[in-house]
Amino acid sequence: MFSLEGLTNSLQQWLNAHFSSTWVLVIESLLVILLAITLFAILGLVLVLMERKVAAHMQIRLGPNRVGPMGMFQTTADTLKLIMKEGLTPDGADKFLFNLAPFVVMIVAMLLLAPIPFAQNFQIWDINIGVLFVSAVSSISVIGILMAGWASNNKYSLLGAMRSGAQIVSYELSAGLSIITIVVLTGSLQLSDIVSSQQNGWWIFKGHIPAFIAFVIFIIAVTAETNRAPFDMAEAESELTAGFHTEYSGMKFALFFLAEYINIFIVCAIGATLFLGGWMPLHIGNLEGFNHIMDYIPSSVWFFGKVFFLIFLIMWFRWTFPRLRIDQLLNLEWKYLLPISMLNLLLVTIMAIMGWHF
Amino acid sequence: MYTETQIVHNNTKTTVDGALDGTGEMVINVGPQHPATHGVLHLVITLNGETIKKLEPHLGYIHRSIEKMCESLSYRQFIYVTSRMDYLSSHINNHACALTVEKGLQLEIPPRAQVIRVLMDELTRIASHELWWGAMAMDLGAFTPFFYAFRERETITDIMEETCGARLTMNYMVPGGVMYDIHPNFQRRVKDFITLFKSKIDEYNDLVTGNIIFQNRMKGVGKLSAEDAISFGCTGPVARGSGVKSDIRKLFPYEVYDKVEFDEILETEGDSFARYMVRIREMHQSVRIIEQLIDNIPEGDFQAKTKAVLKLPKGEFYTRVETARGELGVYIVSEGGTTPYRIKFRSPGFSNLSALEHMVVGSKLGDLMATMGTLDLVIPDIDR
Numbered sequence: 001m002f003s004l005e006g007l008t009n010s011l012q013q014w015l016n017a018h019f020s021s022t023w024v025l026v027i028e029s030l031l032v033i034l035l036a037i038t039l040f041a042i043l044g045l046v047l048v049l050m051e052r053k054v055a056a057h058m059q060i061r062l063g064p065n066r067v068g069p070m071g072m073f074q075t076t077a078d079t080l081k082l083i084m085k086e087g088l089t090p091d092g093a094d095k096f097l098f099n100l101a102p103f104v105v106m107i108v109a110m111l112l113l114a115p116i117p118f119a120q121n122f123q124i125w126d127i128n129i130g131v132l133f134v135s136a137v138s139s140i141s142v143i144g145i146l147m148a149g150w151a152s153n154n155k156y157s158l159l160g161a162m163r164s165g166a167q168i169v170s171y172e173l174s175a176g177l178s179i180i181t182i183v184v185l186t187g188s189l190q191l192s193d194i195v196s197s198q199q200n201g202w203w204i205f206k207g208h209i210p211a212f213i214a215f216v217i218f219i220i221a222v223t224a225e226t227n228r229a230p231f232d233m234a235e236a237e238s239e240l241t242a243g244f245h246t247e248y249s250g251m252k253f254a255l256f257f258l259a260e261y262i263n264i265f266i267v268c269a270i271g272a273t274l275f276l277g278g279w280m281p282l283h284i285g286n287l288e289g290f291n292h293i294m295d296y297i298p299s300s301v302w303f304f305g306k307v308f309f310l311i312f313l314i315m316w317f318r319w320t321f322p323r324l325r326i327d328q329l330l331n332l333e334w335k336y337l338l339p340i341s342m343l344n345l346l347l348v349t350i351m352a353i354m355g356w357h358f
Numbered sequence: 359m360y361t362e363t364q365i366v367h368n369n370t371k372t373t374v375d376g377a378l379d380g381t382g383e384m385v386i387n388v389g390p391q392h393p394a395t396h397g398v399l400h401l402v403i404t405l406n407g408e409t410i411k412k413l414e415p416h417l418g419y420i421h422r423s424i425e426k427m428c429e430s431l432s433y434r435q436f437i438y439v440t441s442r443m444d445y446l447s448s449h450i451n452n453h454a455c456a457l458t459v460e461k462g463l464q465l466e467i468p469p470r471a472q473v474i475r476v477l478m479d480e481l482t483r484i485a486s487h488e489l490w491w492g493a494m495a496m497d498l499g500a501f502t503p504f505f506y507a508f509r510e511r512e513t514i515t516d517i518m519e520e521t522c523g524a525r526l527t528m529n530y531m532v533p534g535g536v537m538y539d540i541h542p543n544f545q546r547r548v549k550d551f552i553t554l555f556k557s558k559i560d561e562y563n564d565l566v567t568g569n570i571i572f573q574n575r576m577k578g579v580g581k582l583s584a585e586d587a588i589s590f591g592c593t594g595p596v597a598r599g600s601g602v603k604s605d606i607r608k609l610f611p612y613e614v615y616d617k618v619e620f621d622e623i624l625e626t627e628g629d630s631f632a633r634y635m636v637r638i639r640e641m642h643q644s645v646r647i648i649e650q651l652i653d654n655i656p657e658g659d660f661q662a663k664t665k666a667v668l669k670l671p672k673g674e675f676y677t678r679v680e681t682a683r684g685e686l687g688v689y690i691v692s693e694g695g696t697t698p699y700r701i702k703f704r705s706p707g708f709s710n711l712s713a714l715e716h717m718v719v720g721s722k723l724g725d726l727m728a729t730m731g732t733l734d735l736v737i738p739d740i741d742r
Contacts, residue, residue, distance in 0.1 A: 059505040155386045159408070159723070229499055230571055238394040238497045238727050320565075322572045323499025325724035326408055 005121040032124055036113050040262060045075040047261040050308075051315055058319045085250035090153060093247065097151035102248065102255035104144035109262040111137050115191050116269045119279050119300035123192060130191035131183055134270055135176050138225070141263065142168040145244050148256070152247040160243025163233040163326055168225055170333040175221035175267075177341040178214040181348040182274040185211070195278035202277035208356070210347045215275045217341050222267035223314055224329070226260065230321035233329055268310035272303065276310075279303040382406050390419045394497055394727050397737030399711075401726075408722045413715040421741040428701040433459050433533060433668040436698065441527035443703065444739035446486040447681040449478045452531040454679040457612060458688045459533040461677055462670035468659040471535030472613040473651050478518075478530060479679075480644040481548070484555070485514040486682035486734075487637045487644075494634070494731035495566050498575055503566050510558050513551045517544065533668060535661030548652050552645055559641060567638065576631035580717040580729030583628055590716065591709035594684025595640065596733060599633035601626040606680040618650045633732040669696055683707055683734055707739040 015024045049064070049072065056063025064071030089095055115130040117123040127133055142165055149161020183189055185207055186197045197203075203211050224231035235243035245256045272278060279299035283291045324332070389400040398419035404412035424443060428436040437455045441448035453475055460467060492507030515525040520541040522530040530537050566572055582592070587600040597604040605622040607615040620643045625632035670692035678687045684706025691700040710733045718726045 055501070059502050060509060061505065155384055159386075159405075163408075232499065236499065236724070238499060239723055241393060319502050321500060322495060322566075322569065322575060323724070324571055325575060325722055325728075327722060328574055 008122065036110055036124070039113065040110060040258070043265050044258040044261055045079065047265060047311065048075045048078075048257075050311070051261075051318075054312065054315045055319050058316070079254065082254040083251055087250035087252050088247075090247050092153040094151040094153070097147045098247075099252070101144050101148035101151060102252045102259070104147060105141050105259040106255045106262075108137055108141040108144065109259045109266065112263075112266045116266065117191055117195055117273060117278055118303055119298070122300070126190065126192050129189045131179055131189045131194070131274075134266075135172070135179065138263075138266075139168075139172060141259070148248070149244040152244070154247050156240040156242070156246045157244050160233075160235065160240045160246070163236075164227060164244060166326075167227070167231065167233055167329060170330055171221045171224040171231075171337075174217050174333060174337040174341050175225055177338075177345050178218040178221065179270070179274060181207070181211065181214040181341075181345055184345070184348050184352050187352075191273055191278075195273060195280060198277040198280050199283075201283065202275065202280065204275045207348065208351065210344050210351060211275065213344050214341065214348070215271070217337055217344070218271055218275070219310070219313065220337065221333075222271065223317060224333070226263045226267055226314075228260075228264065228314055229318040230323050231329060232318075232323060233326050236323060238323075264311055264314060265307065268307045268314065269303075271310050272306035276306045277302075278306075383411060388726070390416075394730065395737070396493055396735065399735065399737050399740070401714075403723075403726070405723065408724075410718050410721060410723060410726060413718055413726070415711055415714065417741055419741065420738050422738075424742045425701050425703060429698055432696050433670060433698070436701070437532065438527075438529045440703070441529050442738060443705065443742055444681055444683060444686070444707070444736050445526055446489060446736055447479075447482050447683070448527050449475075449482040449530060450679055450681040451686065452529060453479060454677060454681075454686050454688045456531045456533050457677045457679065458675050458690050459668065459670065462673070462675045462690065462692060463533065463664070463668065465534055465662050465664065467535055467613075468662055469614075469656040470658045471660050471662070473655050474536050474540055474660065475531060476613050476615065476618070477548070477648060477651055477655075478522075478528075478536075480647045481514050481517065483644045483682045484641050485511050487641050488514075490637060490682075490731075490734045491562065491566070494734075495572075497727040497731040498572065500566065500572070503562070506558075506561065506565065510551075510555055513547075513554065517547050517551065520544065520547070532661065534664040535659070537661075539660045540655070545652055545655070548648060552648060552652075555641075555645065559638070562638070567634075573631065575724070575728050576634055576732075577627075577629060579630045579721065579725045580633075580732065581629050582713055582717050586713065586716060587628070590713040592684070592713050593706050593709065594680070594682070595623075595633055595636040596684065596710045596713070598623055599625050599636045599732075600628035604685065606678050606685055610678065612677070612679060614651070618647050620644075620647050630728050630732040637732075637734070667696055669694065670698070678704070681706060683736065683739065684710060703742060705739045705742060707733075707735050707737075711735055711740055 012024075012028075015027060019027065052074070053063045064074035067074045067077050089098055112134060114125040115123065115127050115133055117126075145164045145168075146161045149157040149164070152158075182194060182203055185203060186194045188194060188197070198206070200206075204215050207214070227233070227235060235245075237243075240246070245253055248256060279302050281291075281294040281297060281299070281302050283294060383404055383406050386403050386405055387400065388403055389395040390398040395401070400416035400419060402414040402416060403410055422442070424439050427439055431439065437452050440451040440455050443451050488507045488511040492504035495503035518528055519525050521538070521544050522528040582596070582600045584600045584602050587597045587602050592600070592602070593604045601624055603609070603622060603624065606612075607620075608622045623636045623639045623643060625636050670690065672694040673692055675690045675692065676687060678685050685704065686706060687704030689702040689704070690698045693699040714730065714733060717729050
């Protein structure tokens with residue numbers, strides 16, 4: 001079977017044969033950093049283009065179709081434009097925090113790429129507390145947003161940042177609780193363990209209805225956490241023009257924009273890993289022939305297929321629903337999602353203890 | 359005298375002080391350039407957190423002194439300027455002016471022209487409500503409806519282009535009738551449009567009206583009681599959403615409105631959702647009017663015989679019509695010359711805007727957009 005494992009193993013052997021162990025570590029770190037940044041850039045370009053194409057087709061238009069074949073280089077051209085633009089810092093802004101904020105947001109997004117299993121045995125850092133790491137690090141991005149909102153010295157930004165703060169902190173609870181349901185079922189915080197526990201079926205199927213409820217809550221919560229419509233209170237362009245990044249321009253704005261899309265990718269990757277089996281192919285019971293064919297599809301294709309399906313779902317939300325009001329948004333979390341996910345966690349725990357899941 | 363940097367510095371200081379002066383209130387400008395105001399309306403809002411404490415509309419950013427300009431234009435010419443007031447119902451503006459001039463001249467309008475005028479008015483009303491529907495959904499954060507609304511609106515503008523030669527500012531109605539006869543394709547294309555539109559309006563309801571988020575955003579928001587609607591001088595769908603009978607087409611029928619069957623839409627809740635439903639249901643009524651008239655356009659002249667230079671007798675003339683936004687009144691004072699001595703337009707948007715503060719104080723910033731969207735403000739109509 002085609003796998004990236006062979007590639008990484010032979011690379012490591014070759015490095016070990018030619019360099020001392022310290023240099024091997026340095027070179028491998030450099031390679032990983034380079035790969036992460038490349039992935040970061042490519043994902044940004046692809047996802048922005050995907051969003052524009054998805055939006056266009058939902059809105060009976062064609063979308064970008066002039067730059068390159070089918071408009072494929074549109075986002076590249078846009079990025080080039082943003083790089084060339086002047087990065088303005090407003091006069092009354094807190095210059096240090098203002099310039100730091102986009103980097104905080106972006107570094108958080110980059111750190112989150114580390115524990116995600118992209119394919120079979122292809123993972124930057126198989127940390128044994130992977131799930132905890134993801135929940136913990138993803139919370140830091142709210143600090144970057146608050147910094148941006150406060151340092152801009154703009155009232156729209158301030159309001160947007162405050163909204164965003166309230167929203168992300170609230171919705172993290174539901175997202176965390178629905179992640180914990182899978183941890184309870186698996187009995188491990190390590191993402192590679194969680195994936196391998198789904199060899200005989202994805203958790204969304206194995207965990208009965210509670211796992212499905214957890215999945216739905218997870219999707220709602222992460223849509224809110226990434227500040228996407230219908231929960232885009234932090235930007236709410238009809239109310240706050242552009243929310244926390246009103247004052248940003250040029251590449252600093254692009255970093256926020258990029259980080260938003262990378263965050264979508266990451267939460268969808270986590271969702272796919274926890275609920276949809278990560279890179280595991282789809283297997284149906286005893287259909288040997290079908291399962292065999294599914295095995296021939298490379299694991300990375302499975303992983304990215306699932307992730308992009310979830311991303312498509314989240315984009316679909318954005319171009320269909322109107323925005324919630326801030327109090328309705330918080331009511332939804334504290335009065336509905338949080339109690340439901342707590343009860344759901346209880347159900348899952350009972351299920352896991354009694355061994356009722358497959 | 360301040361130097362430039364001092365001014366900037368002082369502004370900065372007030373911003374921070376305003377947010378931290380202990381009252382927790384801060385002043386925020388929505389507009390004149392803002393995505394939600396659909397034009398150059400400037401709202402100065404005092405916020406406490408997210409709650410609106412005070413709202414003050416500032417007008418005049420697009421004041422072109424149309425009323426003053428009209429004083430130096432002849433009775434044939436001034437009608438064209440009025441297309442630029444409420445540009446979404448330019449036919450109806452022209453209609454009101456033509457009616458006033460005809461009232462002064464005591465002209466009899468040929469029946470064919472009357473029916474054509476009503477048809478054009480109702481098509482304009484549908485087009486205007488379509489644009490409102492899309493723009494309002496966009497205010498609430500849903501982008502897609504805008505494109506769906508424009509798809510059907512495009513058909514109407516195509517029909518207009520064929521007959522009137524313009525897509526937005528038509529200038530089709532003149533004193534004595536209409537400028538040209540309708541295009542030979544007019545009847546067929548309008549009938550095609552009606553068939554298409556009837557199926558699409560259900561799509562609108564599926565996409566937006568039935569949406570739970572949308573209903574939560576609209577219901578109970580921007581309440582306006584019937585008494586307040588009257589005292590603020592609200593007209594059109596805004597008043598009818600509060601249960602005030604205010605349809606000029608029913609109360610003071612002009613042209614052939616007394617001969618066609620249609621209902622005045624009334625909702626009693628007075629919230630944003632009621633105003634929304636009034637407009638959606640009004641589109642159905644406009645379709646009804648068009649259906650009754652489109653096959654019954656009488657033969658004959660499309661314009662009455664008029665003199666080359668129109669002179670209104672000395673006196674005051676007032677007419678009102680129902681635009682897509684409410685009651686438009688045209689008041690002309692004539693000294694007997696070729697130009698009006700004074701002219702005044704009573705525009706619906708101005709009065710409807712005056713109720714905005716009353717409707718939104720105490721609610722959240724997001725409610726402002728839901729309320730302002732259903733007022734259907736066209737800023738050039740307010741400023742003129």
